[in-house]
Amino acid sequence: MAKALSIFLILFAFCAGYIFPALAVWAYFGWIWGVVAFVLPVLSFFSSGCLRVIFTIGWYILGAIAVVSLFGWWFVLVLLAWVAWWIIILAILAS
Incomplete structure (x- = not known):
């Protein structure tokens, strides 16, 4: 179970963050x-x-502008709440 959870978290972070x-x-x-x-x-x-700092900051700024421009602030807030909810649930399951 822990290995499957780890693989899911890695794939989820890759898709959500990249x-x-x-x-x-x-x-x-x-x-x-x-x-x-x-x-x-x-x-x-x-x-x-x-x-590394320059590339990382450039990536975050570019991604944030595009996501907010395409979907609006409400979408971003709902997405952040959803991600936080799953992080809490997965942290409880992992412990």
Whole structure:
């Protein structure tokens, strides 16, 4: 059970933190910025120091602008509440 829960959390975090914002950037800004949105986290992962900070901040700003612009603040608040709810439930199940 713990291994399945760990795999689910990894896949959930990957989709929620990487795929969904990158697709939102692609849909809002177009395919060029969409490619940038897919590449920035990879560059951030393989960089170090100041470059890692720059790539990470750029990724978060780009993703936040696209998600809020596409779906609005209410969607973002509901999504955050839903994610927080599942983190609490999964933390209880994991303990």
